[in-house]
Amino acid sequence: xxxxxxxxxxxxxxxxxxxxxxxxxxxxxxxxxxxxxxxxxxxxxxxxxxxxxxxxxxxxxxxxxxxxxxxxxxxxxxxxxxxxxxxxxxxxxxxxxxxxxxxxxxxxxxxxxxxxxxxxxxxxxxxxxxxxxxxxxxxxxxxxxxxxxxxxxxxxxxxxxxxxxxxxxxxxxxxxxxxxxxxxxxxxxxxxxxxxxxxxxxxxxxxxxxxxxxxxxxxxxxxxxxxxxxxxxxxxxxxxxxxxxxxxxxxxxxxxxxxxxxxxxxxxxxxxxxxxxxxxxxxxxxxxxxxxxxxxxxxxxxxxxxxxxxxxxxxxxxxxxxxxxxxxxxxxxxxxxxxxxx
Amino acid sequence: xxxxxxxxxxxxxxxxxxxxxxxxxxxxxxxxxxxxxxxxxxxxxxxxxxxxxxxxxxxxxxxxxxxxxxxxxxxxxxxxxxxxxxxxxxxxxxxxxxxxxxxxxxxxxxxxxxxxxxxxxxxxxxxxxxxxxxxxxxxxxxxxxxxxxxxxxxxxxxxxxxxxxxxxxxxxxxxxxxxxxxxxxxxxxxxxxxxxxxxxxxxxxxxxxxxxxxxxxxxxxxxxxxxxxxxxxxxxxxxxxxxxxxxxxxxxxxxxxxxxxxxxxxxxxxxxxxxxxxxxxxxxxxxxxxxxxxxx
Numbered sequence: 001x002x003x004x005x006x007x008x009x010x011x012x013x014x015x016x017x018x019x020x021x022x023x024x025x026x027x028x029x030x031x032x033x034x035x036x037x038x039x040x041x042x043x044x045x046x047x048x049x050x051x052x053x054x055x056x057x058x059x060x061x062x063x064x065x066x067x068x069x070x071x072x073x074x075x076x077x078x079x080x081x082x083x084x085x086x087x088x089x090x091x092x093x094x095x096x097x098x099x100x101x102x103x104x105x106x107x108x109x110x111x112x113x114x115x116x117x118x119x120x121x122x123x124x125x126x127x128x129x130x131x132x133x134x135x136x137x138x139x140x141x142x143x144x145x146x147x148x149x150x151x152x153x154x155x156x157x158x159x160x161x162x163x164x165x166x167x168x169x170x171x172x173x174x175x176x177x178x179x180x181x182x183x184x185x186x187x188x189x190x191x192x193x194x195x196x197x198x199x200x201x202x203x204x205x206x207x208x209x210x211x212x213x214x215x216x217x218x219x220x221x222x223x224x225x226x227x228x229x230x231x232x233x234x235x236x237x238x239x240x241x242x243x244x245x246x247x248x249x250x251x252x253x254x255x256x257x258x259x260x261x262x263x264x265x266x267x268x269x270x271x272x273x274x275x276x277x278x279x280x281x282x283x284x285x286x287x288x289x290x291x292x293x294x295x296x297x298x299x300x301x302x303x304x305x306x307x308x309x310x311x312x313x314x315x316x317x318x319x320x321x322x323x324x325x326x327x328x329x330x331x332x333x334x335x336x337x338x339x340x341x342x
Numbered sequence: 343x344x345x346x347x348x349x350x351x352x353x354x355x356x357x358x359x360x361x362x363x364x365x366x367x368x369x370x371x372x373x374x375x376x377x378x379x380x381x382x383x384x385x386x387x388x389x390x391x392x393x394x395x396x397x398x399x400x401x402x403x404x405x406x407x408x409x410x411x412x413x414x415x416x417x418x419x420x421x422x423x424x425x426x427x428x429x430x431x432x433x434x435x436x437x438x439x440x441x442x443x444x445x446x447x448x449x450x451x452x453x454x455x456x457x458x459x460x461x462x463x464x465x466x467x468x469x470x471x472x473x474x475x476x477x478x479x480x481x482x483x484x485x486x487x488x489x490x491x492x493x494x495x496x497x498x499x500x501x502x503x504x505x506x507x508x509x510x511x512x513x514x515x516x517x518x519x520x521x522x523x524x525x526x527x528x529x530x531x532x533x534x535x536x537x538x539x540x541x542x543x544x545x546x547x548x549x550x551x552x553x554x555x556x557x558x559x560x561x562x563x564x565x566x567x568x569x570x571x572x573x574x575x576x577x578x579x580x581x582x583x584x585x586x587x588x589x590x591x592x593x594x595x596x597x598x599x600x601x602x603x604x605x606x607x608x609x610x611x612x613x614x615x616x617x618x619x620x621x622x623x624x625x626x627x628x629x630x631x632x633x634x635x636x637x638x
Contacts, residue, residue, distance in 0.1 A: 069436045071443075119614040123621045126575075128380050128435045132567045135382075136610055139564045143603055264560055268447055271440055305455055312447030316427060319441040 008197060010204025012065070012212070014283040014331050031189055035182050043185040044253075049293040050188045051249035054195040056273045056289040057282055058242030064279030065203055066235045067127070067215035072134025073243040073270050075141050078262035079112055080105035080244030081251040082145070082160070085169040089158035098173040098252070106244050113240030117233045124229065138267050145259035165258030172252040179252065188249055195242060199282050202238075211235060265308055269296070272315045278325020287327055347474030355598065358482045360590035361489035364582055366548070366562040367569035368492055369541030374570055375578030376513050376533040378435055379428065382442040384541050384566060385559025386449035391416045391542030392549040392558060393453065396461055405467050405550075412546035413539040420538020424531050432530065446559075454556035461554040485547065489586075492540070497579055509533060564606060565589075568613045574623015581625025588616070588624060 009016050015024065034043055055073055063069045084098075084105040091097030116137065120130055149162025160166060172179040172187060179187045202208055213221040214228050222228050251257050260266065269292075277288030292311075299307040322329050370384045381387070391412035398408035423445060431438035468480035500506035511519040512529045520526050545559070552558055569589060573581030592612040597605025620627045 063436075069439065116614075119618050123618045125617055125621050126435075128378075128439060129571050129617065131436070131439055132380060132571055133610075133613065136564045136567050136613075139560065140607055140610055143606070147603060264557070265447070268443055271443065275440060306451070308447045308451040309455075312444040312451070315444030315447070316441055319437055319444065320427065320430060323437065 004201075007201040007204050010200075010208075012203040012208055013200050014281045014328070028193070032186075034185060040181045043182050045297065047185045047188045047249075047253055048297060049290050050185075050192050051253055052246050052270070052273070052293055053192045053286055053289050054249070055243040055246035056270055056277075056285050057195055057199045058239030059270050059274050060277075060279055060282055060285040061199055061203065061211070061242075062235055062239040063274060064281070064285075065208065065215060066211045066232060067218075068232055068236065069127070069131045069271075070134045070236070070239065071131045071267055071271065072138040073239065074262050074267045075134070075138040076109045076113060076240040076243035077247035077250065078141060078145070078257070078259075080109050080247035081257045081261070082166065083108040084248050084251055085166045085257060086155045086158050088170045089166075089168075090156035092170055095173060095175055098170055101170075102172070102248050105248050106241050109240045109244035109247075110237055113237040114233070117236040117240075121229045121232045121236065135264075135267065138262060139264065142259045142262045142264075145262060161258075163259055165256055167256055169251045169255045169257065171255060172248075184253060188253070191245065191249065195245060196282065196286055199242075203282065207231070207234075268308075268315075269311065272311050274325075275315060276318050276326055278328025278331075280324065281328050281331070284325055284327035284331065288325070344474050347476040350473050350478070351476040352594075354476075354478055354482065356590050356594045357486040359594050359597070360586045361482075361486045362548075363565055363569045363586040363589055363593075364489045365485065365492070365544040367566040367573070367586065368496075368582060369537045369539070369544060370566055370570050371537075371573060371578055371582045372496070372540060373534055373537035374575050375581070376509060376537075377432060377530060378575060379431065379438040380435070380442070380567075380570070381428075381534075381537065381541075382439055382563075383423070383446035383449060385563040386446045386453075387416050387420065387538050387541035387559075388545030388548065388562055389453065389556065389559040390419060390449070391545030392552075392554055393457065393461065394542065395546035395549050396464055396554050399464050400462060405464065409543060409546035413543040416542025416545070417535040417539030420541075421531055421535040423538070424534035428534060429527070429530065450556050450559070457556065459555060463554060464550040466550045481550065488547065493579060493583055500579070505529070505532065565609060568609045572613050572616050572624055574620075574625040574627075576622055576626035576629050578625075580628050581623055584624045584628055589613075 015021070031046075034046065038046065055077055059070060059073050084101045087101035087104045088098050091100060116134075120133060125133075145160065146163050148160035149164065151159065153160045153162070158166065171184070177183070203211070210221070210226055210231055213224075213226065214231055218228050247257075250261070273289040273292050274285050276292060277284035277286070279285065296307055296311070299310070318326060324332075366388070369387065370381060373379055373381050391409075394412040394415045395405070395408040398411050399405055403411070427441055427445065428438060431441055466479065466481050468484065470477050470479045472478070498506075500510060508519065508524045509529050509532075511522070511524055512526045516526050519529075545562075548562065552561065569582070569585050572589060573585035575581070589609055589612060592608050593605045596608040616624065
């Protein structure tokens with residue numbers, strides 16, 4: 001038990017004091033009591049702000065802790081979402097279909113991530129090549145999914161649907177209970193908390209220290225006997241699966257997915273969330289992802305077409321003036337001391 | 343006669359594919375080779391070039407002059423972007439990637455808001471001619487010639503002008519170049535402007551072949567990025583020429599047999615395999631071959 005606490009409360013994330021944990025408990029309690037202060041429609045919206053958090057945490061670990069930047073996290077989001085839609089759609093009527101479909105979606109992410117990551121990391125490419133290739137992969141996936149309109153593009157009874165998207169995807173279900181409204185919100189909350197605590201334990205573990213060593217100096221880490229290719233590949237696959245978790249939550253929330261979700265504009269957003277929060281701290285990314293999704297959703301529902309301009313400008317400003325991220329910079333300011341510059 | 347036509351047709355397909363790859367990537371390659379920076383706003387700079395050329399063309403300016411005008415307009419835009427933002431990111435590859443992506447979001451969406459989703463197209467200049475039963479577009483052949491001319495011009499700039507000499511010195515050892523009186527800041531700005539201008543010029547050249555829209559750049563960036571990744575950053579010109587020829591060798595037959603989309607997928611797969619074999623790109627491989635020694 002004390003080892004578990006030491007893992008969760010290690011020094012590689014923000015918030016280690018008793019006061020922090022009290023505040024965090026209050027926030028979680030506030031979310032848990034959501035039905036008291038928010039309508040079912042409000043809960044539905046808040047679920048949406050939550051569901052991108054696993055994807056952002058994955059990118060945060062990959063970029064901030066491991067020094068590998070990926071622009072293609074939405075590709076795994078899409079892979080999981082489409083695979084879920086295909087399997088669950090074909091097993092419709094079966095109470096256990098959605099669980100099988102979720103596992104299938106995650107497995108697909110892991111397989112695609114492993115194959116792609118093998119070629120990239122075992123080639124020991126230079127740092128700038130990984131984001132470029134992941135971006136190209138995303139673009140091709142979008143193009144592919146976009147041209148799957150028509151009856152010939154179907155798997156079993158499910159049509160891929162081209163740019164019209166895949167519709168009527170079954171919600172998540174355990175036994176005979178379907179997760180919708182408040183119960184979907186609780187399901188998403190638990191998944192997000194589990195992902196966050198899991199990531200936090202990982203970065204504080206031995207493997208997390210190795211990740212940091214590779215980020216700081218890959219040659220030195222390698223000379224000390226660590227197989228950096230394997231470590232990078234493992235984190236890459238993990239990040240792909242976390243993106244897959246977000247993809248699953250998204251289709252289970254909206255029952256709908258289009259190729260636009262895998263597009264270039266969407267691909268930029270996770271980078272914005274992670275950069276704005278501060279890529280070296282998971283908690284900062286969690287908060288910024290929630291806040292920026294809320295902001296983006298408000299803009300989108302108002303039909304504001306400047307949303308991508310704001311996101312782009314935010315990214316440029318943060319990279320210029322807060323290279324460590326806004327939330328991390330603020331947290332440092334209040335703590336009154338700096339971590340060693342990286 | 344028909345065999346001759348077939349051979350000409352295959353060569354033509356191969357040549358236009360290689361020219362397409364080279365032209366869409368050349369601006370990116372110039373910036374990468376000099377400054378180790380990937381400019382993710384490349385697609386949007388091409389879009390700006392296409393818009394400039396289209397607007398100028400519909401005002402009655404002949405297409406070749408409109409394309410050259412695009413070069414200068416986008417080069418100025420590139421110089422501004424470099425001064426305001428990019429120069430703070432030298433030596434931080436990943437930071438530069440991210441910040442140029444922010445710029446690309448701003449440029450793409452702003453264009454959408456200002457000009458709307460569509461623009462009047464330009465007809466493909468010149469006509470076509472037939473050889474046997476095969477038909478060839480004059481514009482396609484012009485693109486091949488322009489690609490070769492671009493390579494020659496860049497070779498001339500880099501090896502025969504003072505700017506080129508200073509640029510190569512800056513690339514090899516910026517501190518020493520500065521110590522010897524080279525204004526490296528100015529070299530970086532001019533290089534970025536040159537790369538941006540080439541992106542604008544290539545956007546203008548592509549404009550007649552595609553529909554002009556704010557996000558039109560996206561269709562060029564995937565092949566352009568693959569060309570750059572395969573080419574590598576060791577030697578700009580050999581990398582660009584070698585990788586566009588090699589990739590065209592992959593894309594032409596697969597695109598011909600299975601369609602354009604699978605042709606592009608084949609490009610990605612080829613890129614994954616090529617970097618597995620030559621992690622620093624084809625230019626490093628050729629360089630090593632030319633130097634006649636093994637190892638780095």
